[in-house]
């Protein structure tokens with residue numbers, strides 16, 4: 001059985017008291033299924049900008065996702081890719097600051113975030129690629145994201161490529177832990193006004209977070225290249241994570257994964273639901289409804305928070 005449904009049953013029984021009473025309630029506490037805004041409301045605003053996070057809150061997100069990278073001077077910033085050229089004008093602002101890397105057999109110029117200082121990253125325009133109304137949007141630090149979101153929604157940070165940073169002597173899990181502690185969020189479980197759920201594809205990082213921040217939920221991500229997830233593997237995952245975050249194709253291919261994970265107390269949070277990629281479904285709302293209420297997942301990542309169905 002999932003841990004979230006149990007918690008929500010408790011919430012429902014105390015909800016009236018709390019609404020009338022004194023404690024602020026996070027949206028995540030009130031809702032049966034959890035809406036995670038993927039990179040913010042990224043269908044409508046440039047991903048990982050404050051504009052996208054603000055819109056996600058307006059559209060009712062329970063949690064706002066941040067993918068995390070680290071600048072040359074050791075600051076956590078919100079960025080999906082490990083380089084800046086897809087979502088900023090870094091080519092124009094720092095034309096010589098690329099490295100050449102071979103990707104899929106082709107040499108490519110890449111402006112890695114780890115090679116620029118925060119001051120340099122802040123000179124970039126992270127909005128104009130998406131639309132003229134977003135010109136001037138910046139790459140936010142994680143601290144700026146926390147300041148914007150806290151009290152209005154939960155935080156769902158992903159540690160991106162921590163092993164690559166470790167090879168450079170950068171302790172990404174340590175930076176995340178320090179930031180949470182500095183903000184008083186190191187025990188911000190589901191009963192707080194800014195709940196935090198940690199996520200990563202990197203097992204070693206989640207194991208460390210389990211040791212150092214044992215009360216925070218932790219979601220282990222995996223992609224569709226994974227073979228069938230066995231019960232033995234789920235049992236192993238349950239020793240360091242509180243939930244799984246499979247690519248939605250995995251859940252489509254093995255829908256019994258949901259009940260098998262729930263049987264071990266693991267939540268299930270598939271990714272990514274977007275209006276431009278709905279597979280056999282007519283629209284993204286129907287696709288999300290199927291996953292939430294037919295397959296029984298607890299939460300999901302979507303670029304379209306406004307299309308999230310709250311009811312079956």
Ligand code: G3P
Nearest residue numbers: 067158199221245271301
């Ligand atoms: O973190 C869940 C999902 O966002 C993983 O995919 O590549 O969008 O970070 P990605």
Ligand code: CA
Nearest residue numbers: 065066067158
């Ligand atoms: Ca992510």
